[in-house]
Amino acid sequence: MEKVLEVNNLKIYYKTLKGYVKAIDNVSFYIKSGEILGIAGESGCGKSTLGNGLILLKPPMNYISGEAKLNGINLMTLSKKEMRRIRFKDISIIPQYAMDAFSPTKKIKKFISDLVKEHGINPDNKFFEKVKERLRLVNLDESVLNKYSVELSGGMKQRMIMVISTLLDPDLLIADEVTSALDVSSQRYVCDMLVKFRDLGIIKSMIFITHDVAVLNQIADRIMIMYAGQVAEIGDTETILHNPKHPYTQALVNSIPKSNIRYKEKKLTSIEGTPPNLLNIGEGCRFRFRCPYATEICKTKTPKIEELSSDHQIACWNWKKIEGENNE
Template sequence: MNKVLDVKNLKVYYKTLKGYVKAIDDVTFHINQGEILGIAGESGCGKSTLGNSLILLKPPMNYISGEANLNGINIMNLSKKEMKNIRFKNISIIPQYAMDAFSPTKRIKTFISDLVREHGIIPNEEFFKKVKERMKLVNLDPDVIDRYSVELSGGMKQRVIMVISTLLDPDLLIADEVTSALDVSSQRFVCNMLVKFRDMNIVKSMIFITHDVAVLNQIADRIMIMYAGRIAEIGKTETILNNPKHPYTKALIKAIPKSDIRIKEKKLSSIKGTPPNLLNIEEGCRFRFRCPLANEKCLKNPPIKTYEDGHQVACWNVGENNE
């Protein structure tokens, strides 16, 4: 199966006055063509930094080492001009807080025109015919392009952003927390539409970033769990949700609210403690400070072990008893 994205030992740090914050620290994964990879974890785990580093490296982010090969080209080595040429066309993003990106003084049509001109596209009548067709696809009236952003609801803005981010049919779309500000029904609609974009080949492959693991059941083919700048576990969606191996993943799954359980009968589980400070953090498993299985072996970085169906886990205490 062809890999659209192949990331190897990627390190992206934030430079501060006190030193480097190791936000992405030796991360390796891939995305196959036609696949949707869900990335989940607590706030500060590095998932949004990972997505943003693939589309636009800007201070205080610093690329340290590693590769991110998009269709065989290491985008970490591209110049600003080269990256600008592939951005939006080969790789695109629906950024976090995208709904706040619109200028209240510009109509949606003007916003789109200004954006595509920067990429050498003439926003003529033929182009906007395609835009209107895409608007219909997400259940929006084509006349929405003649409105101002303040005239649109949050859900409508989100759908407009989805259309804009995928106008050039990118090979890889990064959707960063696109459902976090939406109600449950809107979340379901957005997830279904993104899957439809993939099925219609509007988007070849996708990274779907979220802090809500439960949402990934609606959209992801595989799930990657991140913790403190590193990968804890990767596997098929049904495997991660129904048979997780890493202690952190298990804790995340237990914290998902169940619709058929009353609060008086069973309280939600929580993960004790807080994530470590990634400023010049020492060697070792980063979850060991909160892990019930932590021991002396955890003072060293755990290798990523591979199990059946490509299920990968970074934990010293998993494997012997298939726990």
């Protein structure tokens, strides 16, 4: 199947006075056409840096090495002018805190007009017929175009941003923590709508970034688990949520509340400790400080990605030993 995005050994660091923070360090993955890839992990694992780095590399982010090819074009080598030409059209983003993205002094229609003009599009009546069609798709009345953002509820703003980010039918949409500020029913609605956008061909593929692993069961075809700037495990949703191999993935999944289970019967488990400081971090597995299965090799050598199958990869020195112990 055609691959929309191929990322190979990508490194994006933050430059500080004390050195480099290795936020994205040797990350590799791909996204197939028509696929929704969920990316999950704790705060600070690099997932939002990855999403933003693909569409807008700006200080203090620094591209170090590697490549990220969108339809065969390496995004990391494009000039600002070249990137501006494909942004919103070939690759788009629903940013974190998107509901605060609107200008409070502009009506929604003016906001959209100014945005598309920057991409060489004439916001004429024909264009706004398309906008109105998309509004109906997310159950918004066209009257919202003549309102200011302060007149919209949080849910309405979220749906409006979804419409704006996908107006030019991008090949790849990056949805960054779009459900984090929503209640459960609104989360489900947003997930359903994004899947519908994919099914209708409005978007071709999507990266869905979240810290809530449970949400990915509703939307993702495959899941990539990140920890401390690196890939821990990648696999199809069923495998990651029901048969994870990496100890960090297992810990994340075990922290998800289960239905029909009382607190007295089984308490939720947490992951002890905190993620490591990524400033000038050396070799070794970055999860070793919190991993109950860590051995000597984990302290000195960074685990390489190992293919368990064509759609399942893991970065762990001891996964076979762990699996053997868990099956005893």
